[in-house]
Amino acid sequence: MNTVLGLLGGLFLIAGAAFLLFGGLGLVRMPDVFNRIQAGTKATTLGTLFSLAGAACLQPEWTLKLMLIGLFILFTNPISSQVLARAAHRSHAEKSALTAVDRLEDDQGA
Amino acid sequence: MVEFLIYIAAMLVGLAFLLALYRFFKGPSAADRVAAFDVLTIITITVIVLVALVEGRAIYLDVALIYALLSFLGVIVVARYLERGL
Amino acid sequence: MISLFVSLLLFWLLLNGSLAGDVVMVGVAASLLLAFLFRDGLAIFAEWRPNTLATTVRYFFFFLKELVKANLNVAKIVLAPSLPLTPGFVKVRTRLKSRMGRLLLANSITLTPGTLTVDMDGEWLYIHWVSVDSAEIEAATAAIVTGFEEYLEVMYG
Numbered sequence: 001m002n003t004v005l006g007l008l009g010g011l012f013l014i015a016g017a018a019f020l021l022f023g024g025l026g027l028v029r030m031p032d033v034f035n036r037i038q039a040g041t042k043a044t045t046l047g048t049l050f051s052l053a054g055a056a057c058l059q060p061e062w063t064l065k066l067m068l069i070g071l072f073i074l075f076t077n078p079i080s081s082q083v084l085a086r087a088a089h090r091s092h093a094e095k096s097a098l099t100a101v102d103r104l105e106d107d108q109g110a
Numbered sequence: 111m112v113e114f115l116i117y118i119a120a121m122l123v124g125l126a127f128l129l130a131l132y133r134f135f136k137g138p139s140a141a142d143r144v145a146a147f148d149v150l151t152i153i154t155i156t157v158i159v160l161v162a163l164v165e166g167r168a169i170y171l172d173v174a175l176i177y178a179l180l181s182f183l184g185v186i187v188v189a190r191y192l193e194r195g196l
Numbered sequence: 197m198i199s200l201f202v203s204l205l206l207f208w209l210l211l212n213g214s215l216a217g218d219v220v221m222v223g224v225a226a227s228l229l230l231a232f233l234f235r236d237g238l239a240i241f242a243e244w245r246p247n248t249l250a251t252t253v254r255y256f257f258f259f260l261k262e263l264v265k266a267n268l269n270v271a272k273i274v275l276a277p278s279l280p281l282t283p284g285f286v287k288v289r290t291r292l293k294s295r296m297g298r299l300l301l302a303n304s305i306t307l308t309p310g311t312l313t314v315d316m317d318g319e320w321l322y323i324h325w326v327s328v329d330s331a332e333i334e335a336a337t338a339a340i341v342t343g344f345e346e347y348l349e350v351m352y353g
Contacts, residue, residue, distance in 0.1 A: 019267055041307070103287040
């Protein structure tokens with residue numbers, strides 16, 4: 001029983017780390033700041049949640065505190081990304097040449 | 111066995127950290143750097159949790175929580191600054 | 197907001213009976229966060245309707261599913277050598293009226309496949325979309341907003 005839970009925890013940790021790695025990869029490979037934030041925020045949120053879940057499997061008595069951290073991340077991570085994306089857009093950060101349409105700029109220009 | 115899995119996870123996390131660090135130094139815009147910083151701090155939370163697991167001490171979780179709180183405020187403040195100055 | 201911050205910090209320091217560096221730091225951080233969250237009183241958290249607990253739970257699981265989908269999507273894009281992107285900023289409209297409902301909607305959109313909330317203006321949200329299917333307001337709203345809105349409308353209105 002204990003080894004099963006331990007194995008599950010380890011796998012959760014690895015899955016979480018893998019998602020963090022995808023986030024880092026996205027941060028490097030994506031062509032502009034908005035796409036980088038996209039990759040960064042999603043991958044790190046789930047990556048962290050998986051890592052916390054893994055830790056909870058390995059140390060069940062920590063579950064409550066790990067859940068608290070998880071909830072906090074879940075709530076604040078998208079907020080900081082959104083504020084950052086808005087700041088980037090308002091400070092006219094460079095957009096990738098691929099960007100098809102920008103209705104936010106259209107509306108602000110009008 | 112579990113120890114081994116934790117170390118593998120730590121290696122992957124370390125790699126993710128290096129990638130984000132690359133973006134942090136490369137930029138090019140300030141927003142890029144803040145985005146990278148944001149990712150770096152969140153990766154650090156996982157690092158702290160891994161350290162807590164290896165050391166077997168729950169006190170590190172408090173560190174992780176406070177760290178998450180402060181980095182959130184930090185990113186918001188810097189983003190606001192980019193937008194229109196403090 | 198400032199008075200709330202000061203009183204919280206004072207209470208914390210009295211509680212600890214110490215001016216040690218770490219105690220003060222934690223106190224400042226916690227008081228700042230609380231003062232920030234509760235600058236308009238507790239109104240935001242009172243908007244949730246307790247009789248919608250079942251919907252809230254279903255919303256949570258729907259959200260988790262979308263979050264996992266978003267991450268597989270990110271992995272797919274990041275690992276593809278060609279980096280398949282057609283990004284753009286689209287405009288969508290929400291029917292939600294409450295502040296908490298809109299906050300959760302914006303957060304949910306940010307964490308789901310290919311979309312990132314960039315700006316809000318009343319009922320209008322501006323979304324950065326990794327693969328723009330349609331820049332039309334109705335079509336984009338249907339694709340991005342409707343899934344979450346059905347739950348949040350019950351929970352918050």
